[in-house]
Amino acid sequence: MAKVNVKICMGTTCFVMGSSQLQDLVDIVNKRYGEDVVVVGSTCLNYCTDNSEYSKAPYVKVDDVIIQEATIDKVLQEIDRKLKEDGKQ
Numbered sequence: 249m250a251k252v253n254v255k256i257c258m259g260t261t262c263f264v265m266g267s268s269q270l271q272d273l274v275d276i277v278n279k280r281y282g283e284d285v286v287v288v289g290s291t292c293l294n295y296c297t298d299n300s301e302y303s304k305a306p307y308v309k310v311d312d313v314i315i316q317e318a319t320i321d322k323v324l325q326e327i328d329r330k331l332k333e334d335g336k337q
């Protein structure tokens with residue numbers, strides 16, 4: 249069964265811009281979705297350099313969708329959307 253893969257960028261820009269606060273996602277996702285969703289930390293995903301002065305960090309990737317200025321709510325919404333699309337909810 250396909251899983252949804254979530255990558256939280258832990259590169260310097262994203263970390264400084266708040267991705268450290270997204271680490272609670274690991275517990276939240278585990279409790280809410282069990283094995284259907286896998287959350288991992290990642291080195292710089294290279295999105296922060298596209299427009300560095302006005303970077304939209306922190307970045308999180310949910311499968312192939314890039315979430316800018318990521319918050320826990322935004323990531324959970326995208327996971328829900330993805331699971332619905334995959335017919336798991």
Ligand code: FES
Nearest residue numbers: 257259262292296
């Ligand atoms: S530090 Fe996150 S995309 Fe570069």
